[in-house]
Amino acid sequence: AQTVTQSQPEMSVQEAETVTLSCTYDTSESDYYLFWYKQPPSRQMILVIRQEAYKQQNATENRFSVNFQKAAKSFSLKISDSQLGDAAMYFCAYRSVLNSGAGSYQLTFGKGTKLSVIP
Amino acid sequence: KAGVTQTPRYLIKTRGQQVTLSCSPISGHRSVSWYQQTPGQGLQFLFEYFSETQRNKGNFPGRFSGRQFSNSRSEMNVSTLELGDSALYLCASSSPGWGTGELFFGEGSRLTVL
Numbered sequence: 001a002q003t004v005t006q007s008q009p010e011m012s013v014q015e016a017e018t019v020t021l022s023c024t025y026d027t028s029e030s031d032y033y034l035f036w037y038k039q040p041p042s043r044q045m046i047l048v049i050r051q052e053a054y055k056q057q058n059a060t061e062n063r064f065s066v067n068f069q070k071a072a073k074s075f076s077l078k079i080s081d082s083q084l085g086d087a088a089m090y091f092c093a094y095r096s097v098l099n100s101g102a103g104s105y106q107l108t109f110g111k112g113t114k115l116s117v118i119p
Numbered sequence: 120k121a122g123v124t125q126t127p128r129y130l131i132k133t134r135g136q137q138v139t140l141s142c143s144p145i146s147g148h149r150s151v152s153w154y155q156q157t158p159g160q161g162l163q164f165l166f167e168y169f170s171e172t173q174r175n176k177g178n179f180p181g182r183f184s185g186r187q188f189s190n191s192r193s194e195m196n197v198s199t200l201e202l203g204d205s206a207l208y209l210c211a212s213s214s215p216g217w218g219t220g221e222l223f224f225g226e227g228s229r230l231t232v233l
Contacts, residue, residue, distance in 0.1 A: 035221075043207065043226050044227075045222075045224040104175050105152070105167040105169075105175045106152065106164040107154075109154075109162040110161070
């Protein structure tokens with residue numbers, strides 16, 4: 001079974017600064033998807049960024065970018081020019097591409113990192 | 120386009136009772152998933168439905184069940200409630216075949232068991 005580990009329960013960053021959230025995962029599969037989701041205090045989770053494992057290029061979405069190290073099974077999220085609205089719980093998630101078996105049709109989440117943004 | 124709608128948003132039950140939670144997916148989405156979120160265990164997968172068929176189920180006891188209707192709306196039921204069932208229950212929908220795997224989440228149903 002796949003596991004996802006976020007080793008930083010809480011982090012803080014000054015407004016306009018850069019912060020990196022860590023995520024490692026364990027899998028025996030060669031193809032999969034990785035995601036970062038954001039859950040603001042209002043609780044609705046939204047997708048921040050996704051990465052396909054077969055793509056070597058790191059994904060970017062505006063101020064959000066990832067450092068995907070497939071061999072190391074590491075998937076960190078970098079937030080540049082942090083804004084007050086970035087304060088939230090951030091979850092790293094793994095999705096298998098298999099269409100059958102225990103890991104199919106589900107996301108496996110890490111425990112999350114609570115990010116605070118200091119004005 | 121309306122997002123994923125979950126009802127009720129908040130509910131309080133006592134041990135031994137049962138509860139039914141409802142989820143309406145984004146229009147056109149046929150896959151609906153349910154997750155339980157607690158401070159201790161984080162987000163845990165309950166089950167996933169597509170075209171009224173359960174395609175996968177997480178490691179939860181049989182007290183947790185679900186179903187999906189022909190209009191893709193889904194319900195989950197928890198019978199014989201226990202204190203440990205207190206949690207935020209999140210529903211998510213996705214487009215057919217999962218596409219690139221993005222799930223669209225509702226705001227959740229907060230269940231408190233006394």
